[in-house]
Amino acid sequence: METRGGDTFAAGTDRVAGVEFVYRPTVGDFEEALRAWALRTGAGRFQAFAVPVASVGALAVFGAVVGLSAPVLIVSLVVCAAVVSWGALRALRSQARRMFSIVEPYGQCRMVADERGAVSTGERVSFTVEWAVHREYLETARLFVLLGGERSAGIAVLPKRGAQGPEDVERLRAILGRNLRRL
Structure with missing residues (x-):
């Protein structure tokens, strides 16, 4: 290069x-690019879904071991999935802003x-x-x-x-x- x-x-x-x-270039360009990358590539899907799936799985195992009642466990899993998925989306947006900050001066x-x-x-x-x-x-x-x-x-x-x-x-x-x- x-x-x-x-x-x-x-x-x-x-x-x-x-x-x-x-x-x-705009931040939106990088957000769209990262969303497409996350949905269409194996590495992107892994990055986007690994943490939410692992978090929900760990909570399910913990709830089963501790003996949480079914309604409490279900509500906990739904809240966990929502919060961690939101965090993963925020991470993509933060990554897009960092990438944009590199090219913005151009x-x-x-x-x-x-x-x-x-x-x-x-x-x-x-x-x-x-x-x-x-x-x-x-x-x-x-x-x-x-x-x-x-x-x-x-x-x-x-x-x-x-x-x-x-x-x-x-x-x-x-x-x-x-x-x-x-x-």
Whole structure:
């Protein structure tokens, strides 16, 4: 990955047949990306559901060992499931805010993608990423979410609102489809 500061996009202008997206990232983009990741990947489902399931299971075992009455145990399990699920949702929101805080200083972003990868330029940074860095991608109604591969553990969020037109969304979907596995 190459990193540079400022608007030095001109160095990457030799790319041909690219598709361009211009957007300003939001916290909502990252929340949506993390929700999609949590529902569509094994690791995401595990992270989202492991703690609530383990907590309810531990409470059920504890209630059975202590000898809680059935109505008390049922109410306790429901309250436990609600509280721990709320906590898991809050954790995803906190994670989204932390991720956004990393990219917020970049300001408005311009991303150009082609068959080799993507060049992203913000107000203060620019970087080039080859598709080999990502393993797979998923798509929501408003986003493309690129998931890290062996060389990258993170995710990249690309809002569709940054497309210059509907044909650009289709062109990016085709580029991603040729280079990454879709979830």
